[in-house]
Amino acid sequence: MNKVSLRLASSFRNRMILIFFMIIIVPFLLFAYYAHIKSIEGISNTNTKMSMSYLLQARKNFEIYLNKLNESVNEVIGNKSLQDLLAKEPLDRAEEEAFTVNLLTVLYHATPVIDAFRVKVYPIKPTNYPSYMRTIDESVRIGDQYWFQRSKSTVSPNWYLTMPQHGKYGKPLLSYVKRFSGIYDQKLRGIIATDLSEDYLRRYFSPSDQLKDQKMLLVGDKGIVHYDSSMNEWTGDPFPSASFISYMKTGEDGAKSITVNGETYLATYVKMATYPWTIVSLTPLHELTGTIDEINRVMFIFLIIYLVCSISVVMYITVYYTQPIAHLVRLMRRLEADNLHYLLPSSSRKDEVGWLYRGVSSLVLRIEGLVKEAARSERNKKALEFQVLSHQINPHFLYNTLESIRWKAENHGRSDISEMVSALGNLLRLSLNQGKEITTLRREIEQVKAYVSIEQARMGQVVRILYSCEEDALDMPFLRLLLQPLVENAIQHSVRDNFDKGKIMITARKEEDDLVIVLADNGKGIPNAVLEQLEKQEEPSEKVSHARRGVGLRNVNDRLKLYFGEAYKLKIETGPENGTKITLRHPILKEGQDLDSIGNG
Template sequence: MTKMGWRIAGRAFEKLWVAFANLTMQQKLLIVFLTLVCLPLFMISYASSYYYARSIKANTTSYATEITSKTLLKIDDYVTDLYNMSAMPLYNKDFLGWLADPNTGLAKEQGMDLYINNLNKIKPDTVSVYVFDNYGRFKYNIKTGGIRNNLDEVRDEWAKIAMEADGNPVLVSTQEVSTGKDNYYAFSVIRELKQVKFDLAPIGFIVFDTNITAFERQFRDLDDVTKGQTVLVDENDKVIYASDRSLLTRDLSSEESVRQATATSGSFPIRIDGESYITTYARSSLTNWKLIVYIPTAEVTRQAAVTRNVTLLMSGLFVLLALGIAIAISYALTRPLSKIKTLMQEVQTGNLDVSFNQRYRDEVGMLGRHFNIMVTRVRDLLEEVKTTQTRKKEAEYAALQSQINPHFIYNTLETIRMKAELNDDEEVADMTFTLGKLLRYGVNHEEQLATIGQELEHLGNYIALQNMRFSNKFTVLVDIPERDHDIGCVKLMLQPIVENAIHHAFKNRLGTGTIRIDVRHEGTDVVFIVADDGCGMSEQELKTLRERVAGRLPPAARGRGIGLRNVRERIKMQYGEAYGLRIDSREGEGTVVEIRLPLPPEREEAERC
């Protein structure tokens, strides 16, 4: 297809898609159902006959090949039994002695007759047993009829076959046997008998004639299953047994089906007299016989034709039924969606007193449930906004009022400082000046954020006042590089933590106390560590303090943890739940408070570089 053709096809598809997209949901569902269900159903119905027939052929071929091999194994088992029967005289020293003895006697004759008679009873389909010695004599046992009419003719042939096999069993293919009373078809097993205890010299041979009815039941069962015909041929392609008795003893080496059966097992299609057959075969490794099964293709695919017709009829009925069901289902699915659409339009006009009646827990029901949650949340948020606006106005009013007192305090402190300098009281003047700076930093509500540098400066003023008060009892060691002083943080972050250490960690200590402030970087985060060498806390006290700081327990009566909780909540409000405080302590060793903050974006880039 040319580029122009692709463009035209693309535009046509785009128009169809736009037209489809503008249909109602119910119409879309009907079209999708008919396209995705009914159309494939017709296509499947049309193709089912072909693929079903093909599948039937493949399955039949596979099964027939398997059952052919199993039937041939049963034949091999039967032949193996005959081989073993022919070897049984070799294990009877009395019988071998009688056979090698040139003399005759009543005991010898009776013993041999009894033994041969017993051999002939082992298998029901063995017709006769012949035993020949090296002195021109023979013994036999016949179940029905009489001895072979052509015994004199085949005796020399059997002897030659036995001698050439040198003690191994030999199969002689099916022959027509005439006894004068009746005729039957039989195959023979011949084995040379030797004197096993001495020089292994031949002392005669034994022949079993077995009626081919021995295979009749297996072949009949096989034909019943395959609805075909079976042929068993020897290594020279001469028929040993066949479902069609007219083929017995015939040479089939010129037949195409026999010539194609060259492997150990397999299958192939073939036409015989204008009819199509599936041919399966197997070759015996024991006898080199081939079992060939001919299955008429028409018989195999007969059920497929019936199935095709029934499938087409049922498909038509199903399409009509499915169309009605599709209309009902599409209406049932789109009805609650239409209801939700109407409710949304109500919400759009400002009416929040609406609710979807959820009846089921399917996707539409869950959508309605979340719609109800959304409407409820919107109502709550509107109420929250109203409450927040009211509180904000109250806070702004209170802040305007509170601005009067700080200015009065600043002016008063400045007057006290000036009086102290006039009276040469430098210590009071310094304390007053430092307290003024503390108040200006803490009471300024306009700025809620600061830098670490500003926090350290404010902390220095606070420690200076405390050391003036407690005679230089506290030492603060700061190990924060200058490059980290510009990192942003919430205002009054470090001073409440240090104040908490002074009031609780060193309250019972007479000597000095040390507080260390360090920093470490962890990826895109920065962690400030405030550690004291105070009294520390027990496991239970630490657990309780953590619960109070997290807000899961109310503040203690003495107010312990209020400052830490305030810092934690302000950090989380400013930066998110991933940031805040972590408190660890060991009794008698001290307490460590870690403050986790995010690095500014420009510092993150610098850290990566």
């Protein structure tokens, strides 16, 4: 799994997708989420402040109304006619009917001052007033009901919620029930009940016109909804969020988001100071965030478009850049397997990818050329080494030398025989050099001297050759068999025709990082045909031609170029009147440096 992940991450295309996602998409999503949260938070805070202010004003207005209601009820209770009528119970049916007429008349004139749906006055013993109870459409057994008994035994007023009943008023009523006694004797006279319908409550708990679907609720101390501005949908039922009921017990006011029946509301509440109610405002969150939702939809559409554009850009980069580069990588891997003859990459594009293709193609061609050149150089090197080995011991030269030794031994008995044999042995020893390609300039000069000594003995002529070498140059590393072929050519083709006047001079000196060897003679010079042959680019043959002039100029020139480069080829100055001057430059080799490293470099 990790290998797959690393392989996917190593792809340029996948990196581009990751970069697009991390740099652009992720910050965009984070910013959108942050803006969304902060917008909802800001709108919620603003709505909370507005709702709280609205609820505080509603509470103030409602408390003012309830105080006035209580004062109006007290005025009715303090009515002298009402007190007198309820002071004593009727003795018979006639008195009870008279009581009914008189009490209803008093209430008719006294209750209009009460701003309520209706007002009912109940004698403390309803069973003694059947006509009156029947007239107000109530049962004489109402005194047995819980609310009546509780109100009769409680000094403080009570509020009761009455839900619709069959044959009764068709909407919930919130009743303000209060017992009253005589003004002077403190004897219980009766109970007065003031009913408030939803029309009266709506005046104080109407939703704001600015927010659609807002709910205004009046919740009792036990969590029962006493009023619901939405057509009494929850009236009479427990508030549908137990967590919010618990939350309301923590303070006098507050706000919290709650979810009811799958709908999320911003709930704000304010408790009433002297009444057992809490005013609650529920605002659907979607109403608050409607504009934000619209912005989110536009943002989502923009994000989709942005993703499509990003994917298009990635696909464009993939098709026009990564795939050509991947194709080029595959070709290069095949080239790594030494398959240089594989179809070279080509592209007609004018951009950087096209330049890359053409650069790789040019590089492959260059590498192929270098490989061929290296192979050709290796063949040349082997052929030249073969020629050198072949010419180290020239059969014809050895034959003539041995014949001279034999002739001298048989006919003269001279002491120079030992000198020739010694010179020949020294020449062979220096030529072989224990199979090593590098010798020293001193040993190379000694080899030349041994060769000249043998030639003088063989030909019976003195070869006038001068040596002028700097002492510190003699022990420098030097490629073997460079000077002897040049001296051989000078003797055979320049000095041999005139031993009396002919002379050869060899000088050696250090010049910066090179050894400079100059071989000069006063012969007739080198023909132009030989010089032209020297510059021709042809591979040396492993078959040694006896017609060639020893190892010759070409062998020395080719070996110098092969090991040290074109800058180290022989420099020849020649002419019929001026003789020949050959300048050989040899780099000063560092300690431990071999010829292979020089040639490859």
